[in-house]
Amino acid sequence: MADPKKRFEAIIQKLRDNGHKLTPQRLAIVKILAKSEGHPSVESIHVRIKKEFSTMSLATVYRNIVLIKSLGEVLELGFPDGSNRYDGNNPEPHPHVICIKCKKIVDPDLDSLDEMKKEVAVETNFKILNHRLDFFGICGDCMAAKV
Amino acid sequence: MADPKKRFEAIIQKLRDNGHKLTPQRLAIVKILAKSEGHPSVESIHVRIKKEFSTMSLATVYRNIVLIKSLGEVLELGFPDGSNRYDGNNPEPHPHVICIKCKKIVDPDLDSLDEMKKEVAVETNFKILNHRLDFFGICGDCMAAKV
DNA sequence: TGTTAATTGAAAAGCATTATTATTTGATTG
DNA sequence: CAATCAAATAATAATGCTTTTCAATTAACA
Ligand SMILES: [Mn+2]
Ligand SMILES: [Mn+2]
Ligand SMILES: [Zn+2]
Ligand SMILES: [Zn+2]
Numbered sequence: 001m002a003d004p005k006k007r008f009e010a011i012i013q014k015l016r017d018n019g020h021k022l023t024p025q026r027l028a029i030v031k032i033l034a035k036s037e038g039h040p041s042v043e044s045i046h047v048r049i050k051k052e053f054s055t056m057s058l059a060t061v062y063r064n065i066v067l068i069k070s071l072g073e074v075l076e077l078g079f080p081d082g083s084n085r086y087d088g089n090n091p092e093p094h095p096h097v098i099c100i101k102c103k104k105i106v107d108p109d110l111d112s113l114d115e116m117k118k119e120v121a122v123e124t125n126f127k128i129l130n131h132r133l134d135f136f137g138i139c140g141d142c143m144a145a146k147v
Numbered sequence: 148m149a150d151p152k153k154r155f156e157a158i159i160q161k162l163r164d165n166g167h168k169l170t171p172q173r174l175a176i177v178k179i180l181a182k183s184e185g186h187p188s189v190e191s192i193h194v195r196i197k198k199e200f201s202t203m204s205l206a207t208v209y210r211n212i213v214l215i216k217s218l219g220e221v222l223e224l225g226f227p228d229g230s231n232r233y234d235g236n237n238p239e240p241h242p243h244v245i246c247i248k249c250k251k252i253v254d255p256d257l258d259s260l261d262e263m264k265k266e267v268a269v270e271t272n273f274k275i276l277n278h279r280l281d282f283f284g285i286c287g288d289c290m291a292a293k294v
Numbered sequence: 295t296g297t298t299a300a301t302t303g304a305a306a307a308g309c310a311t312t313a314t315t316a317t318t319t320g321a322t323t324g
Numbered sequence: 325c326a327a328t329c330a331a332a333t334a335a336t337a338a339t340g341c342t343t344t345t346c347a348a349t350t351a352a353c354a
Pocket of ligand 2: 254
């Protein structure tokens with residue numbers, strides 16, 4: 001895991017470099033994304049910030065995520081059911097392990113993926129630019145909690 | 148690739164066994180899914196069948212896909228942008244290679260995934276039940292077509 | 295401090311999918 | 325080979341998440 005403070009600074013600097021204003025709402029969103037503990041959703045970001053800024057609009061969270069995404073500083077994990085989770089701590093594509101019970105999302109250590117990518121490129125004659133790998137299952141906590 | 152005729156029969160039999168009627172609309176949908184050439188979308192299935200049944204409703208395509216999915220006879224590839232593609236020829240989870248230019252979807256041969264799944268299970272203490280692996284890139288045809 | 299373009303909040307619009315409902319129809323039975 | 329009836333269909337309305345709109349606000353810069 002990258003240092004959240006360094007990630008925060010890096011994202012802020014990127015915003016500055018591209019001529020974007022640093023509003024309190026924006027800073028609050030970046031702060032949460034820099035850590036991305038548990039891979040937050042738009043909704044959970046909104047709820048957390050509302051405690052401090054009661055007028056914070058959901059549209060503002062969406063808008064800022066679109067902006068930060070366009071700068072390549074947050075990884076969006078969009079799911080077919082329409083839900084989205086974010087990782088601003090590590091914005092590069094990487095595998096995820098998702099608990100279908102408690103919705104926890106974890107970053108596993110896996111290095112065999114690069115080799116796999118090369119295999120696929122050779123076999124299919126594609127130029128591979130990106131990838132997405134999700135494992136779905138039940139986490140240890142939820143297994144233990146089962147009756 | 149499985150034999151489309153055998154897949155067609157298998158899906159039809161599954162429908163019969165579960166007490167579902169075999170309507171002409173349903174048979175037309177199953178026929179396309181059994182082959183799943185190019186991993187069709189709801190829209191492309193609808194367009195193809197409309198040529199024969201001009202009154203075919205889009206809702207009917209959706210309904211039947213939900214049904215066939217519930218019987219485990221089609222794999223749904225849902226994308227974050229809301230689009231969906233289907234594979235009724237091989238309904239088990241498997242990797243896909245997707246061309247971002249022409250939207251072609253290909254099934255690569257990859258066997259190292261099972262091992263990876265075991266690694267992840269051990270490392271994260273999850274019980275892995277399912278997975279999704281997509282590679283995004285540009286296919287040979289689109290590379291060649293580039294000016 | 296004043297100027298200005300970016301950003302915001304609130305509400306409306308957009309859009310793929312799902313639900314509703316009246317009508318039609320496949321399958322079963324005798 | 326009809327009659328029956330639950331299942332399926334077509335058409336349309338509703339849903340729910342995300343984006344857009346627009347007037348008001350504000351960060352940045354001189
Ligand atoms: Mn992650
Ligand atoms: Mn496939
Ligand atoms: Zn869990
Ligand atoms: Zn292509």
